[in-house]
Amino acid sequence: GAVVSQHPSRVICKSGTSVKIECRSLDFQATTMFWYRQFPKQSLMLMATSNEGSKATYEQGVEKDKFLINHASLTLSTLTVTSAHPEDSSFYICSARDSGISTPYEQYFGPGTRLTVT
Amino acid sequence: DAKTTQPTSMDCAEGRAANLPCNHSTISGNEYVYWYRQIHSQGPQYIIHGLKNNETNEMASLIITEDRKSSTLILPHATLRDTAVYYCIVRGHMEYGNKLVFGAGTILRVKS
Numbered sequence: 001g002a003v004v005s006q007h008p009s010r011v012i013c014k015s016g017t018s019v020k021i022e023c024r025s026l027d028f029q030a031t032t033m034f035w036y037r038q039f040p041k042q043s044l045m046l047m048a049t050s051n052e053g054s055k056a057t058y059e060q061g062v063e064k065d066k067f068l069i070n071h072a073s074l075t076l077s078t079l080t081v082t083s084a085h086p087e088d089s090s091f092y093i094c095s096a097r098d099s100g101i102s103t104p105y106e107q108y109f110g111p112g113t114r115l116t117v118t
Numbered sequence: 119d120a121k122t123t124q125p126t127s128m129d130c131a132e133g134r135a136a137n138l139p140c141n142h143s144t145i146s147g148n149e150y151v152y153w154y155r156q157i158h159s160q161g162p163q164y165i166i167h168g169l170k171n172n173e174t175n176e177m178a179s180l181i182i183t184e185d186r187k188s189s190t191l192i193l194p195h196a197t198l199r200d201t202a203v204y205y206c207i208v209r210g211h212m213e214y215g216n217k218l219v220f221g222a223g224t225i226l227r228v229k230s
Contacts (some may be wrong), residue, residue: 004161006161034217034218036220043203043205043220043221043222043223044156044162044220045220046217046218046219046220049217091159093161093162095161095162095218107164107218108164109154109161109162109163109164110161111160111161112159112160112161114159
């Protein structure tokens with residue numbers, strides 16, 4: 001089956017620094033990728049949708065200048081948390097849509113990245 | 119996208135069938151029912167989806183009522199590794215910009 005990877009799996013950073021998380025589709029091309037965030041004991045919250053070669057679309061309440069998304073190729077999207085603060089500590093999960101399949105189901109999830117800001 | 123309602127939690131004995139209900143009374147004709155699960159500290163895993171007819175794959179069965187207002191996910195022989203949060207999501211076709219939006223889900227605990 002289709003595989004989505006994320007790197008790093010865990011990251012600890014100091015308050016005020018920026019952190020970049022990579023999301024890759026390993027065996028398929030993804031024109032659309034999604035970024036979710038999940039706080040402890042809560043459900044996944046969709047942050048933004050990124051389309052290859054264009055600007056990301058952010059969900060209401062998500063700061064686009066804080067969460068920079070780049071989708072420069074069909075297999076790679078990056079999420080950069082700028083000037084991270086402890087309240088940004090969360091589990092970040094990406095998901096990718098297989099561009100080559102035209103079925104209702106074509107979205108695959110990565111394993112997630114645990115971000116801890118100290 | 120239509121809203122779904124699921125029980126907060128359920129217990130199931132190992133080896134028995136786990137039946138997870140989901141209400142989606144406002145579902146529209148072109149919306150599919152999807153089931154995902156999330157094992158602790160992992161990304162969501164696709165289980166199954168359906169439109170009208172019942173569906174079965176190697177993981178589970180999906181029973182959708184005739185009026186499509188509710189559905190049941192069936193894990194035929196639950197194991198301890200099936201302990202997870204199960205999400206029922208209703209969504210239209212992705213080509214029209216529809217997105218997977220997760221609700222609270224059902225915590226399924228499989229006990230020995």
